[in-house]
Amino acid sequence: MKRSLKTTTLLLGSGAALFLLFNTMQGCRPQTTQAAVTGEAGSKTYVKPGSYDEFYNFVSGGFSGQLSVYGLPSGRMLRNIPVFSVNPESGWGYSEETKPMLMTTHGFIPWDDSHHPELSMTDGVPDGKWCFINGNNTPRIALVDLGTFRTKSIIEIPNCAGNHSSPFTTPNSEYVISGTRFSIPMGTDTERDVPIESYRENFKGTVSFIHPEPESGKMSIAFQIITPGMNFDLSHTGKGPSDGWFFFSCYNSEQAYSLLEVNASQRDKDFIMAVNWKKAEEYAKAGKGRKVPVEYYSNWYNDETHTGESTVMKEVLQLDPRELTDLVYFMPCPKSPHGCDVDPTGEYIVGSGKLAALIPVFSFTKIQAAIAAKDHDGDFMGIPVLKYESVLHGEVKKPGLGPLHTEFDANGNAYTSMFVSSEIVKWSLKSLEVLDRVPTYYSIGHLCVPGGDSKKPWGKYVIAYNKITKDRFLPTGPELAQSAQLFSIEGDKMELLLDFPTIGEPHYAQALPAELVKPREVKFFDINKNKHPYLAKGESETRIERKGNEVHVWMTTIRSHFTPDNIEGVKVGDEVYFHITNLEQDWDVPHGFAIKGAATAELLIMPGETQTLKWVPDQVGVVPMYCTDFCSALHQEMQGYVRVSPAGSKVELKAETRSVDAGS
């Protein structure tokens, strides 16, 4: 008894010493997975079976191209939403209806690299209607409908490469923006076929303002602003007093085009670009821009026809800030700024130079004064540069190493992720003093406070999204799932509560109270509103038709059979289209459809929906098909056959479902 008491005291003592070390020394990491977690942490994240989480957390799937959804505080994964990458689980990108969603000017692109989820907003606060996310690689922005948790529209961004500083939105989601990470030459083939070393003369950047129609969620590009050749990294909209402005971080003002890790780190300061988007909107409406020929796809999923539609747009309106001189200003920002975050009041714009040893905080009031007074420090490629000292509110000194991103709580505190020193640093917007710091495991990128980039943060938690997992979980070979970490921010000190694994790279994330999302949920699609061209509204409408070498099957599913379940007269080389309508009208009763040898995926058809699988049989025989989603006790019986005859065969086309004793 005595001994164990002693040990406890000792342990407590060393624990306290470790804690002190964390607080006084940056970069001091424990050598094992053990961290300062108290016994109460578990109870704070425990959501008992049958109970709901308090927050939805929309987490980027990174290079998986998807968007995953977690519950907080449990860290339970609720859903993985297919966006930019084909997904065999649901047939996304495999079914005929979803293929148009992944169409681009490069054709069908079944993958992308998604980075930043952004919730739609009303009056500067997330409203639970949509979640936007960007595709970095083949520049696209998607809108996910939070009524169905499905991708509703995807727009391709022309004159863009590495669509990184997106898709951040204005306070009423009038616009969603997209800034190009890579500047590129634009225009005709001849104008684009230039030496890379002519970067300075020929390469330009763009920031695009995309307008989503409030009802339908269809997206189009309202206008683009042309910028000097540079790299744009992140962005955030103004709010409150700064509503009407957008701020973008830029790096490589050196305009280097080779070995950027050295050559783009030469200057002491790069820029944050301030854009007066209300002014830009005025100019665009007044026809002050130039209409430039381009091609881009705008894809939209029609919930009535249950089918994606692609529209090819042929031009874009471009505004040139060298002509429209009150649109764009540069503010010097130390050493390769990455994050660019606006506090809840809208007064402070926080830059974070990823190579800087301080965090500059700019004042919107001072920015306006500097613009009015033409308080310039020269220009950059024809765009005025405001004086650093004139627009600076102050600097957070020695916050840690590698500041990346900042989110806010409702009490005037900011939380900045420190990539190099692997920690979250809490500081005061008012005093610019560091208040607290906690280690993260390891190499934190973005972080998220529920509503933490909006006008009204809900606070409560900060979640770290880490790049490296090392020894946090049971080993799974060389590759580990990346990790997120949940911290409580309710007290003065941040407290680690939970680690949870994620899909792809959990790049950025946003969270909001479940109550804003839950009431909007669609539970099934009303079959009476289904306008799919190949709908079979009831079994009496099922049939089979041949048009040349195309065979169309109008098929229905319900627990637990297909109609028809026997098909004959199909020939090798035919293009067989199974148009399958799920007749169920109940929540969470999809049926699957798979057929042997199909070179696509399964279909997963929601109640009341019609989806189409294309199958080209290549061998003679009787081919089985079945339902993949265990739907009832007779699920295994939910199956059928297609007889495939040789090309040129005379077997009559027929489709039927026979009931043994149906009689009438």
Add this chain to the structure above:
Amino acid sequence: MKPLRSIGTAVLLTTLVMIQACGGGSTPADPPGAPSGPPGASGATADKGGAGELITAADLNLSAVDPAMAEKGKTTYDVKCQACHSTGENRVVGPGWKGVTTRREPAWIMNMIMNIDVMLEKDPEAQKLLEECLVRMPNQNLSKDEAREVLEFMRTL
């Protein structure tokens, strides 16, 4: 919460209406006088899908068949019911509907359409059927009006 009244009228028990009666449509009728109303369902409420509360006989004032309503019921049948129920006597997946309204109490039919989860939880007859068939009848989320129209259509069969 209204109690579901038990009515001791002549009802066929095994030739069930809305659930897949695995025994088939040719099963002979159970003796008259067997209760069709589910006493166990007393006080039960539907938590989803249905009209919210179990329907009682008093809620249904059946008079002469209304052909317009029956026609609407037929439309709903074509989309949502026909996959499992024939309009004849024989079973497809669920039992045939011919003569069903003479075998089953109307409120019971309505509840099987609209409040299937509650019925399967509380109603001994519904439970008996589930044991036989092992397939829960899909809740097709009919509104009360639609269910009433389907009942009217059944009355014409």
